[in-house]
Amino acid sequence: MQRNKRFFDLKRILPLLxxxxxxxxxxxxxxxxxxxxxxxxxxxxILACSLNLISGVCGQVSMGHAAFYGVGAYTSALIALSFxxxxxxxxxxxGVLSALVGLLIGTPALRLQGGYLVIxxxxxxxxxxxxxxxxxxxxxxxxxxxxxxxPRFFGVAIHSGRQYLYLSMTLxxxxxxxxxxxxxxxxxxxxxxxxxDETAAETMGIRVHREKVTAFAIAAGFAGxxxxxxxxxxLYINPNLFxxxxxxxxxxxxxxxGMGSMxxxxxxxxxxxxxxxxxxxxxxxxxxxxxxxxxxxxxxxNIPWDTTPLGRAAARLRGRVKIARESxxxxxx
Amino acid sequence: xxxxxxxxxxxxxxxxxxxxxxxxxxxxxxxxxxxGPNGAGKTxxxxxxxxxxxxxxxxxxxxxxPIENLPPSQYVKEGVARTFQNLRVFPxxxxxxxxxxxxxxxxxYGWADAILRTPRLREQERAAREAAMEILERLKLSAFAGxxxxxxxxxxxxxxEIARALVCSPxxxxxxxxxxxxxxxxxAELADFVHGLPxxxxxxxxxxxxxxxxxxxxxxxxxxxxxxxxxEGIPEQVQKDPKVIEAYIGQGGIRHASEG
Ligand SMILES: Nc1ncnc2c1ncn2[C@@H]1O[C@H](COP(=O)(O)OP(=O)(O)O)[C@@H](O)[C@H]1O
Ligand SMILES: [Mg+2]
Numbered sequence: 016m017q018r019n020k021r022f023f024d025l026k027r028i029l030p031l032l033x034x035x036x037x038x039x040x041x042x043x044x045x046x047x048x049x050x051x052x053x054x055x056x057x058x059x060x061i062l063a064c065s066l067n068l069i070s071g072v073c074g075q076v077s078m079g080h081a082a083f084y085g086v087g088a089y090t091s092a093l094i095a096l097s098f099x100x101x102x103x104x105x106x107x108x109x110g111v112l113s114a115l116v117g118l119l120i121g122t123p124a125l126r127l128q129g130g131y132l133v134i135x136x137x138x139x140x141x142x143x144x145x146x147x148x149x150x151x152x153x154x155x156x157x158x159x160x161x162x163x164x165x166p167r168f169f170g171v172a173i174h175s176g177r178q179y180l181y182l183s184m185t186l187x188x189x190x191x192x193x194x195x196x197x198x199x200x201x202x203x204x205x206x207x208x209x210x211x212d213e214t215a216a217e218t219m220g221i222r223v224h225r226e227k228v229t230a231f232a233i234a235a236g237f238a239g240x241x242x243x244x245x246x247x248x249x250l251y252i253n254p255n256l257f258x259x260x261x262x263x264x265x266x267x268x269x270x271x272x273g274m275g276s277m278x279x280x281x282x283x284x285x286x287x288x289x290x291x292x293x294x295x296x297x298x299x300x301x302x303x304x305x306x307x308x309x310x311x312x313x314x315x316x317n318i319p320w321d322t323t324p325l326g327r328a329a330a331r332l333r334g335r336v337k338i339a340r341e342s343x344x345x346x347x348x
Numbered sequence: 349x350x351x352x353x354x355x356x357x358x359x360x361x362x363x364x365x366x367x368x369x370x371x372x373x374x375x376x377x378x379x380x381x382x383x384g385p386n387g388a389g390k391t392x393x394x395x396x397x398x399x400x401x402x403x404x405x406x407x408x409x410x411x412x413x414p415i416e417n418l419p420p421s422q423y424v425k426e427g428v429a430r431t432f433q434n435l436r437v438f439p440x441x442x443x444x445x446x447x448x449x450x451x452x453x454x455x456x457y458g459w460a461d462a463i464l465r466t467p468r469l470r471e472q473e474r475a476a477r478e479a480a481m482e483i484l485e486r487l488k489l490s491a492f493a494g495x496x497x498x499x500x501x502x503x504x505x506x507x508x509e510i511a512r513a514l515v516c517s518p519x520x521x522x523x524x525x526x527x528x529x530x531x532x533x534x535x536a537e538l539a540d541f542v543h544g545l546p547x548x549x550x551x552x553x554x555x556x557x558x559x560x561x562x563x564x565x566x567x568x569x570x571x572x573x574x575x576x577x578x579x580e581g582i583p584e585q586v587q588k589d590p591k592v593i594e595a596y597i598g599q600g601g602i603r604h605a606s607e608g
Contacts, residue, residue, distance in 0.1 A: 193463050200462035200469060201448075201455050201476075204441075208449045211438040218398060218436075219512070220424035220453035229459075 034188065041180045050176030054248060056288045057183035058241050061190050063268035063280040065237035068194055069230045070266065071275040072203065074210030075125060077231070079136030080238055080265045082143035085257025087113045087239025088246040089147060089154060092163045095247070102166035106186075106243045113239025114232045121231035125224060140259045147254035159253030166247050183244050190237050195277055197233070206230055207275070350409075351376040351551045352520055357396055357406030357416070359389075366392040368575045369406070374520065374553050377546045381554040381562045383586075384572035385595055390555045391433055393572075394522050397553075398423050398430050410520060424453045427519030431509045431526060433555075439498035443489060443508055446497055447480040450512035454479075483515045487541070503534045510541075520551050527558045539565055563587060571595065 044050055066080045087109035094105045124135045147154050154160070165172040166182065173179055197203050205226050208216040217223050246252050268287050272279030294304055352374040359367040367389045374380045382390050395401045397408060399420040408416040415426050423429075429450075438446050455476055461469040484490040487507050492500060497508060506526060513521055526542070527535045535558060543565045545552055556562045562569065563583040571579040571586060573595040579586055586592055 196463050196465050197459075199465075200473075201452050201457070202459065202462055204445060204448060205452060207441060207445075208438050211440055212436050214400075214420075215432070215436040215438065216449070217420040218424070218430060218432075219449050219516070220421050221449070222419075222421045 037184060037188075038181070041177050041184075044177070044180075047176050050180050052289060052292050053180050054176065054183045056285050057180070057187045058244050058248075059265070059268065059288050060187050060281045060284040061241040061244070062238055062265045063272065063284040064187075064191055064194055064277055065234040065241070066265050067269045067272065067275065067277060067280040068197070068206070069227070069234045071269045071272070071280065072198065072210065073206040073227060073230050074274075075227055075231065076129070076133050076266070077136040077234075078133050078259065078262045078266060079120075079138075079140035079143075080234070081257045081259065081262040082140040083113045083117060083235040083238035084242040084245070084261075085143055085147060085254070086116050086235075087242030088252050088257070089160070089242075090239065091243035092160045092246040092252060093153070095164050096160065096162070099164070102164075102243075102247055105247070106240055109239040109243035110236040111239075113242070114236030117232040117235025118228060121228045121235070125227045125231060136262075137259055140257075140262050144254050144258055147257065154254070157253065159251060160246075161251050163246050163250045163252070165250065179248055183248070186240065186244055190240070191277065191281070194237075198277065202226070202229075210275075350374060351411060352397075352553065353409040354393075354397070355407045355409075357393070357408065358404040359392055359396055359401055360404060365575050367396065370572070370575070370577055371406075372570045372577065372580070374551060375567075376519075376551050377549070378567040379542065379546060379552045379554060379565055380568045380570070381556060381566040382570050382572055383556065383559070383562055384578075388572040388595075389575040390572055391524055392575075394430060394524055394555065397522060398428060424516050424518070428522065429513040429516040429518035429520075430522035431506075431513050431524055433524040433528065435502070435505055435509060437497050437505050437509050437512070439496070441497060442494055443484065443497055443500070444477070444480055444493040446508055447483055447512050447515050448476055450515040451476045451479055453516060480515055483511045487511045503530050506530065507538075514545075514550070518550070520553060521545070522553050522555075524555045525557055526554070527556060527561055535561060 041050070041053070044053065062080060062084060066077065070076045090112045091102075091105040091109040094100055094108055095102065100108075120136075120139050124132060124139070127135055148156055150156070165174065167173070173182060198206075205216065205221045208219070208221060209223050209226060213223050242257075245256070264287065268283040269280055270283075271287065272281070272283035291305055294300075297304065350373040354373065355371050356369045357367060357371075358365070358369060370389070370393060372380070372382075382393065384390055392401065396403050396416070399418050399422065402417045406416070407414055410426060410428065413426070415423070415428070418426070438449065441449070455472050457466070457469045457472050460466070481490060481493065484493055487510065489504065489508060489511060492504065497505060500508070506529065510523065510526060513523075523542070527538055530538060539561050542552065542554070554562070554566065566583055569581065569583055569586045570577050571589070571592050578595060579589045579592050581589070
């Protein structure tokens with residue numbers, strides 16, 4: 016009987032329902048433009064969630080995430096173009112190479128604290144951009160790479176916006192679950208402890224530098240995979256897609272989502288992708304409105320909402336839910 | 349054999365000699381205290397014992413094994429756990445999570461287990477939670493297990509820091525001024541608790557300012573001043589030593605002067 020009860024536990028069912036809804040939704044979308052925006056939302060969510068691991072959870076602020084995105088995109092595209100290997104292999108290679116670059120950069124860089132780390136990652140992003148721009152014999156410089164092959168499964172190329180959405184959504188789901196599982200293990204706990212107090216973490220036997228570098232490499236690897244997805248979706252990439260400005264955008268997703276929260280990262284990635292699109296009509300004022308909005312959201316985060324009437328009502332509601340849950344729990348054991 | 353044997357350790361910062369030729373030992377199952385005025389070098393000794401500073405000279409043996417100058421993260425595995433003079437808990441984490449961090453060196457599952465959430469992970473996480481809850485129970489903190497540490501009163505946070513160190517099952521526990529900032533009642537409770545630890549198999553090296561606490565629960569006392577051990581003995585001996593009285597009165601004089 017206990018089993019039965021647990022099976023209907025809302026906490027277990029809810030993610031499944033969400034996933035089901037997520038997979039059903041694209042069937043209802045017919046507008047190509049909307050599908051396109053959704054693909055970008057998936058890709059940017061991967062970027063935000065992965066950066067969240069190192070910058071949100073572990074507190075090591077990186078402003079170079081777009082560089083790993085670029086390394087992944089170019090790796091994947093070049094392997095596909097030169098060797099004609101299937102996309103899943105290109106995707107894995109992009110992930111592995113980006114993670115290795117992350118290891119290489121992270122090992123010295125993560126010895127630095129706070130602002131110094133930020134400057135170092137900004138420099139790294141610029142370095143990658145310059146390499147992509149100037150290593151013309153391989154990257155074709157500012158012209159970029161064209162005619163990148165579409166992913167093929169069982170001999171059929173992915174073509175429609177909807178198919179691409181399913182593909183990118185699935186990648187996001189895999190990345191999301193992997194990161195979530197990491198966060199719910201001792202590794203996630205250790206990363207949070209490192210963010211709070213490195214000295215205390217070290218005393219408790221956590222090898223702080225090693226954990227930071229590992230998290231950094233994992234984040235870089237997933238960013239590389241997002242890059243691969245982008246390359247084989249756009250079918251064309253150039254160095255401008257991976258500049259420092261875009262790293263800033265990814266970081267603002269993590270910050271807006273509430274440093275450390277995975278659903279927050281996805282929500283913020285969605286907002287910061289959809290809103291600029293919606294403002295496209297107002298072309299000239301777009302960046303102005305966007306900037307103002309970011310400022311308001313950041314200021315809004317600092318307002319002690321709990322003390323406002325709205326916040327108190329919400330807290331009361333939450334309290335009631337919590338009490339209900341606890342009594343249900345108490346009945347079980 | 350002694351649990352801890354420290355021989356002639358030295359540490360200087362630039363021109364300042366913070367610890368000079370300090371030797372002492374701790375027998376297993378005892379409470380040994382280091383006392384002395386502010387700036388005597390007590391915390392520096394703890395930092396040498398846990399790898400935060402490297403010894404300029406001397407040796408540290410834990411059950412006969414040299415443990416000086418290891419990376420700080422190694423000491424829990426060697427069997428040394430500590431608390432800090434200036435409370436160092438993880439404020440945004442819950443009380444339970446704080447203790448789980450203390451337990452982490454005993455957890456063995458790897459990345460693959462974490463990503464795939466294997467039964468091995470579930471089993472070890474469950475064991476970790478049980479061990480953590482048991483410690484919290486012992487320190488009467490279990491009611492706060494799910495609460496953020498930052499919201500707790502200072503006295504409870506200090507207790508939590510001890511819980512986090514105890515859950516490592518250290519062979520040697522270093523407590524740096526655990527009673528600092530506690531009210532008399534909390535101090536008395538703490539004294540009782542620490543006094544009971546040797547019975548549970550713990551060995552304790554204690555730095556403390558509260559003289560009555562030290563005199564009540566210590567088996568043996570070392571007195572430091574200006575980086576040296578100036579006196580040692582059982583509480584009754586140390587209490588009567590004129591050198592100790594002078595060191596403390598000297599400091600009391602300074603304190604009065606700076607306050608006035
Ligand atoms: N990292 C450091 N750099 C320079 N001086 C230090 C450092 N750590 C401790 N000291 C000095 O060493 C002396 C002993 O300090 P400490 O061990 O904290 O004393 P206690 O814990 O006995 O009050 C003090 O004079 C202090 O200023
Ligand atoms: Mg001190």
